[in-house]
Amino acid sequence: MPVIGVVMQKGGVGKSTTTLSLGTELGRLGLRVLLVDMDAQSNLTQAVGLDPTQITTSVFDLLMDPVRGVESAIQPTAFDVDIIPATLGLARAELVLAGHVGRELLLRRALQLVRERYDFILIDSPPSLGLLTLNTMAAADSLLVPLQAHIFALHAMAHLEETIALIRQLHPSVAIQGILMTMVDRRTSVNQAVEQAARERYGSLVFETTIPFNIKLVEAPAVGQPIGLYAPNSSSAQAYARLALEVCERYGRGKMQTGVAN
């Protein structure tokens, strides 16, 4: 039951896309998966076909009352995963919780109550380092960091490492478990240079699987479907399916335990 936080302070690097696509692929392998939307933009929530304006109990309620809020916040989806959705109101959490002691630990407390029920819990986080990202990091056993195959992303990586050094003081057990190259276009030399630099610097922390740039990933959330359903034969669907197997290996959820044929 690893809890994986998908974090990166830079916006638009593929956090929500990866949380959804990886989560639903793990679900298709027969694993029990919970997704948590910690971003007031509600991209993940909308991408599983939920309308944030129609949601009565969300991750905001969980933060207000972790023990009682968690059960009612969990909702099933049509895609082999459960979700704790977000609404625009989540943006208020920062203000409402400003004076609250232990406010970074609310998500952690809530997930501790349900983590035994799931094989993987994946948390999508916003691009800023605020209370919601701090909650994500505190709740996670490890972090998955999408690294957009763009030359400036290396600076963002250094920035994130600083953040993680800070978090380690509070939560020594959180680790970067994997760096995922996203939006890769191997035809460009900039992309190749970034991938090479990332592999030289971070070695096996970089997932072997890379996610290609693929327009289907832009279309799929608009119709509220994960990529594995919307375009199962696309390069990106196949990449996320491979990533799911790699994640299983990395977290010791091998073929024997999942019953995955390969």
Ligand SMILES: Nc1ncnc2c1ncn2[C@@H]1O[C@H](COP(=O)(O)OP(=O)(O)OP(=O)(O)O)[C@@H](O)[C@H]1O
């Ligand atoms: N591999 C890809 N190829 C093409 N487009 C992609 C790919 N991955 C994500 N996208 C698109 O890029 C945009 C940003 O992706 P996404 O929303 O996953 O990023 P994010 O890191 O969650 O952003 P934010 O920080 O704003 O929450 C979206 O429109 C998404 O559909």
Ligand SMILES: [Mg+2]
């Ligand atoms: Mg996002």
